[in-house]
Amino acid sequence: xxxxxxxxxxxxxxxxxxxxxxxxxxxxxxxxxxxxxxxxxxxxxxxxxxxxxxxxxxxxxxxxxxxxxxxxxxxxxxxxxxxxxxxxxxxxxxxxxxxxxxxxxxxxxxxxxxxxxxxxxxxxxxxxxxxxxxxxxxxxxxxxxxxxxxxxxxxxxxxxxxxxxxxxxxxxxxxxxxxxxxxxxxxxxxxxxxxxxxxxxxxxxxxxxxxxxxxxxxxxxxxxxxxxxxxxxxxxxxxxxxxxxxxxxxxxxxxxxxxxxxxxxxxxxxxxxxxxxxxxxxxxxxxxxxxxxxxxxxxxxxxxxx
Numbered sequence: 001x002x003x004x005x006x007x008x009x010x011x012x013x014x015x016x017x018x019x020x021x022x023x024x025x026x027x028x029x030x031x032x033x034x035x036x037x038x039x040x041x042x043x044x045x046x047x048x049x050x051x052x053x054x055x056x057x058x059x060x061x062x063x064x065x066x067x068x069x070x071x072x073x074x075x076x077x078x079x080x081x082x083x084x085x086x087x088x089x090x091x092x093x094x095x096x097x098x099x100x101x102x103x104x105x106x107x108x109x110x111x112x113x114x115x116x117x118x119x120x121x122x123x124x125x126x127x128x129x130x131x132x133x134x135x136x137x138x139x140x141x142x143x144x145x146x147x148x149x150x151x152x153x154x155x156x157x158x159x160x161x162x163x164x165x166x167x168x169x170x171x172x173x174x175x176x177x178x179x180x181x182x183x184x185x186x187x188x189x190x191x192x193x194x195x196x197x198x199x200x201x202x203x204x205x206x207x208x209x210x211x212x213x214x215x216x217x218x219x220x221x222x223x224x225x226x227x228x229x230x231x232x233x234x235x236x237x238x239x240x241x242x243x244x245x246x247x248x249x250x251x252x253x254x255x256x257x258x259x260x261x262x263x264x265x266x267x268x269x270x271x272x273x274x275x276x277x278x279x280x281x282x283x284x285x286x287x288x289x290x291x292x293x294x295x296x297x298x299x300x301x302x303x304x305x306x
Contacts, residue, residue: 001051070140076131124151
């Protein structure tokens with residue numbers, strides 16, 4: 001699918017995306033990458049310029065699809081003078097679900113105690129929770145969430161994370177956009193990264209960490225200076241750097257045993273040798289490095305909860 005805005009700005013450029021049933025898919029990209037535009041197209045809030053989209057077997061925005069989709073895209077929009085419970089009851093009536101669903105989802109997101117407070121008195125984090133609650137009203141087969149932990153304190157982030165994990169275990173399909181990479185790494189079965197509207201990576205968190213194309217080994221050896229000199233003399237070692245009393249060595253994974261043997265034969269004691277696991281953040285920054293300074297995609301006034 002492709003989306004071009006007036007003025008020649010291409011927000012989504014030939015994106016080919018498949019979300020598998022029952023998975024929690026992380027949808028990542030820098031600001032302006034086209035994530036929110038993509039989500040808008042999936043629920044029928046924005047029409048693609050070209051391409052073909054099917055959501056649960058139906059065109060985006062079709063009633064039969066929306067009946068099984070819950071979405072929170074950008075900031076949730078509710079009536080400020082109504083309580084959280086009344087806002088959800090109203091949304092439930094539009095979604096043709098019982099009013100009692102409001103209390104169920106309020107409990108799921110931890111808002112039962114503030115259910116009767118006006119929406120205008122809610123903090124940013126509480127508003128986000130209410131938006132997630134509205135997305136859950138229909139007990140959807142597909143949940144589309146755009147930055148659901150925005151504004152939440154650490155306890156709130158943890159609660160939403162556990163909720164999303166539970167949804168995944170229950171076989172729900174979740175498409176999750178987030179800038180909190182640690183949360184994505186813990187929650188998601190698969191991660192898609194887009195940049196400038198194009199797909200640039202697709203795989204498990206371990207797959208993405210492997211895109212850095214190098215192995216880092218951590219050596220705890222004595223004497224450290226002699227170990228550094230010994231390792232720098234090996235042709236397969238690309239870098240040796242002292243870090244907190246150890247050596248950080250960039251090399252090929254197959255050389256770990258050989259390097260250990262080289263140190264021992266040189267009379268150097270090796271107390272520890274272990275690979276350093278690349279973080280998802282490192283992989284993300286390397287994948288998106290060329291365009292992190294590009295301007296963001298144009299904002300529109302269309303958004304909210306469906």
